[in-house]
Amino acid sequence: MNLHDSERVSGLLDSCGCLEVETPEEADIVIFMTCCVRENADTRLYGQASAVVSMPPSPSGKRVLAVGGCIAQRDGERVRENIPGVNVVFGTSALASVPALLEEAFASSSRKVLFDVDEGDRPFATELPSHRAQSFHAWVPIMTGCNNFCTYCVVPYVRGRERSRVLERVVAECGQLVDDGVREICLLGQNVNSYGCDLYGKPRFAELLRAVGETGVERIRFTSSNPHDLVDETIAAMAETPAVMPHLHLAVQSGSTKVLRAMNRKYTREQYLDLARRIKDGVPGIALSTDIIVGFPGETEEDFLDTLSLVREVGFSSAYTFIYSKRAGTPAAKIVDPTPHVVIQNRFDRLAALVAELAHDANQADLDGISEILVEGPSKRDPMVLVGHSRKNQTVHFRAPEHLDPQTLVGTICDIHVREARTWYLAGELVGTPR
Ligand code: SF4
Structure with missing residues (x-):
């Protein structure tokens, strides 16, 4: 979503006549589009933005520094304290305001910092130009925000509650992209399976998949998909829409029901395994990938062994594995866990070895095909x-x-x-x- 927001900001700058340059030294405008899902992104932002502040002026004599996205949304005024010299701070739902904010910052002779950070729950402005990195691939946002409040996750606090786009508008945008030569579309949302609930009182993601399939696009992917909200209609739509690719990223996070409960994931180990079986039966040959957090506070060796056994049982084709990263303001950040880092690192290494073994095995099935x-x-x-x-x-x-x-x-x-x-x-x- 962050990548796509950056494409939208870039598209807005294009439409104002801005030109891209190679280095921050040459730039009159430097924008950091930030993510705060993991801790090291924060550290990098404050280091890199401060480096821009101390650069000599740009060739035109004035440089405007803007910080947007999730960290701006979360930190608001604190961005100014951490980056003296920042000119503009805009939140996750303020993309459409960026050109006006930049223009005002350029015109201003004072050191005033311009803010556009609200509660993060404005209808999201997706009818904005987009500067796509590849002409044949496009991200299409269908909803933003999340109502799930997993206890480790900062997303509901920085992206607000779920807001969907009108189905006909999403389909129209996809049709236009196909006319423009796009061959692969990735439908984007924090929780695509809840698409439509806020607008229509019921999920309409399955219907949306089928409608996007009708546009003639050759490949459809989507992310992110919360197992709790994935319904059988979606599995059927995936199977019956030829353009939907036979791959599903379905974050499990842990194989222990106890840990899943502490994470507020709203499904058990057994429910996840049952869902994985239904998906594999419904979409033969599908590849499943996942996200896993190791070392969530309170995770024991037994819980971790449950994760290993689930990973083996599902047979994931790949997995993004992470050591738990504490995010301030989330319920999990308050849990004290005495497990030494060395123990968590050892679990992480064992999991990474298993994921690699399964990925290798999964790839063998395609040898000579x-x-x-x-x-x-x-x-x-x-x-x-x-x-x-x-x-x-x-x-x-x-x-x-x-x-x-x-x-x-x-x-x-x-x-x-x-x-x-x-x-x-x-x-x-x-x-x-x-x-
Ligand atoms: S469903 Fe995803 S985005 Fe929403 S709170 Fe949980 S982890 Fe965060």
Whole structure:
């Protein structure tokens, strides 16, 4: 969501005639779009923003420094105390105000700091221009905010309560994107499964998936999906909408019912396992990935073993694993946990080893098969090697044939004969004609 908010701010700056430069030293406007889900993002913001303040003036003689997003929303006035020299502070629902705030900051000769930080519950302004990094891929926000209040999470405090966009508007935007050449759309929300509840009194995510499928887009993905709110209609819509990719990121966070309860996740270990089974039965061949927090306050070795066994039982294709990060203001931050860090680190390492083993095993199933990928660009190491993602969201590498300029393949859908299946990627060769 943060990445997409940045695309919207960037699109607004484009529409005001701003040009992108390579370095902050050259820039008249520097904006930090912040995230506060994890602690080290805070530390980095305050360090990097202070470095911008102490830079020599930009070539035009004046530089405006703005801080937006979740940290701005959470810290408000404190941003000014932590970054003397900041000019503009705007919250998560104030994106549309950014051009006016910047203009005022430029015109002002005083050191006044301009704020636009409210309760974070304004209807979110998504009919804003977007500066997309890739012409063939687009994020489309469908809702923002969250009503779930997991005890470790700061999101409901900085993004406010759930607010959905009108279904017809989301579908119209997707249709326009398809007309513009977009091939893959990722529907975005803090909890997409609750889409529509605030507007229509019932979830309409399944209906939305089917309607977006009708626009002719070739690939649909979505994030984030809370298991508690995922209903059978959504599983059916995934199975019956050909453009929906056979991959689902379904954050479990822990395999222990006791810890899940302490996290306020509103499902048990058994309910999650049952849901995973229903998804696998409903969408054959689907890849499931997840998020897991290790070392939540009060987690015992027994609880952790429950997590390991759940991970093995579901057979996740990949997982984002995190050591619990205390977020001030959340209920979990008040729980004192004497577990030494070394114990938590050891659990984390054991989990990471299991996740790698399962990812490796999952990738073996595709060895010697054909993987359809959307080509995203050259690899960092070799411009002749292209990278894309499979339908199941695996990273896939292949070498561009000698007679083709690799750039002409970016944004195409290619079939790759998989010759190598490693833990974190597949590699192979192009077969047939890119389309
Ligand atoms: S559902 Fe996700 S965004 Fe909402 S409170 Fe829980 S972890 Fe945070």
